Amino acid sequence: MTPFLEKALAVFESGKLFDVEYRIQNLKALYAWIQEQESEIEKALFADLAKSNHEAFMTEIGIALSEISYVKKHLKKWARQQPVKTPLSLFPAKSYKLYRPYGPVLILSPWNYPFLLAVEPLISAISAGNSAVVKPSFKTPHVSNLLLKLAEEVFPNGDVQVALGNHALADTLLSEPFRLIFFTGSPNVGRHVMELASRNLTPVVLELGGKSPCVVDESANLELAAQRITFGKLTNAGQTCIAPDFLYVQKSMKQKLEALLVKAFKAFAPQGANTETLANIIDFPHLQRLQNLVQNEKVLLGGKASGKKFAPTLLSDVAWDSPVMQQEIFGPILPILSFESEAEMLAKLQTLPHPLAFYVFTSNKKRVQNIQRELHFGGMCVNDTLMQIGSPELPFGGVGNSGMGRYHGEAGFKTFSHEESVLERGTWLDLDFRYPPFTDAKKKLVHFFLK
Known part of the structure; x- marks a missing residue:
């Protein structure tokens, strides 16, 4: 196990990421850092891709800030226990869903929007309560180094880590038992990611592309x-x-x-x-x-x-x-x-x-x-x-050759969460139609409930 996963696992097992208020504070700190570093982010994007300041803010920095604002506003509602209806056949009982973090997640981000496509899935991962390791592209070194600075300054306790390296490091990380892997890139590399992840039965989100x-x-x-x-x-x-x-x-x-x-x-x-x-x-x-x-x-x-x-x-x-x-x-x-x-x-x-x-x-x-x-x-x-x-209200993702899984807004929170189903049965009444001996009366009762 690499030090990245060891640290991510230790952070998650500390339990602090389960606290929704703690997650919101992390998002606020991330927002403040991006605002403070806006000019440095623009310089890095220009150095790597010659993006103008206008395009850098419009297509990367501003979208990240907007996503954080939206998630902060709605996170408490999303993370709340979600009650659902219970069939009469299960009376007396109540049913609900819990959204639990997966644990240590791996985010592999591309070079074309090197800041946004590292930070936006990270926002979803943080909102859901996961620890995260981000592996940015080696083709955009200025932005990658800035992401490392982000992790060190905003998350000094290791809630988020950035791993710098080439394809060999990416394959090493992909071979480890992360709880979820999020990849943005080409369909060909997406297949490779899925193959390596399958060895640990790690679920994957693949944001790919194609000819639109x-x-x-x-x-x-x-x-x-x-x-x-x-x-x-x-x-x-x-x-x-x-x-x-x-x-x-x-x-x-x-x-x-x-x-x-x-x-x-x-x-x-x-x-x-x-x-x-x-x-x-x-x-x-x-x-x-x-x-x-x-x-x-x-x-x-x-x-x-x-x-x-x-x-x-x-x-x-x-x-x-x-x-x-x-x-x-x-x-x-x-x-x-x-x-x-x-x-x-x-x-x-x-x-x-x-x-x-x-x-x-x-x-x-x-x-x-x-x-x-x-x-x-x-x-x-x-x-x-x-x-x-x-629009953070619209889930983003592909289908078939263009990918699997969705993110942005609530969809991102749910993608980085495990949805747990819970049924709580009452103890003051126990209808006996499921227990032998099986009589005609009991069968009629089963027919009444299950129709």
């Missing part, structure tokens, strides 16, 4: 659609697990929408790959991968790299068997495909793995209902992109 479609039909507000699609695709240079991966537009609107997207992409990044506020691609192998994806495609805009930045790129008339359609793009490249009818669109999308997000721009409510009935996805946003993650 963005459908635009003939009833959509195209000008607004172009603006919002651009925001969703180019935020963090497209390195977002819920970014619209490809555009599937009704053929009659395709040419007009392409022109509007060219205009919107240029407004978002006026200097293309040299735009200062455009985030970096994480490393040169990823940059080369993106460069390879645009080869032999019809490029409407972009397609070039400069330093560690890749120009916002629009691809037209893309084929379904094109290389760019065979993997999650995770970059500022938007392939555009077209369909004639709703039936064609639904039939094609039904053949694809379930995505983490689904976007549709339409004013046709019936079409939205048809999509919801016919297709499966982690979450849906109608007439916008990315913004579904802004």
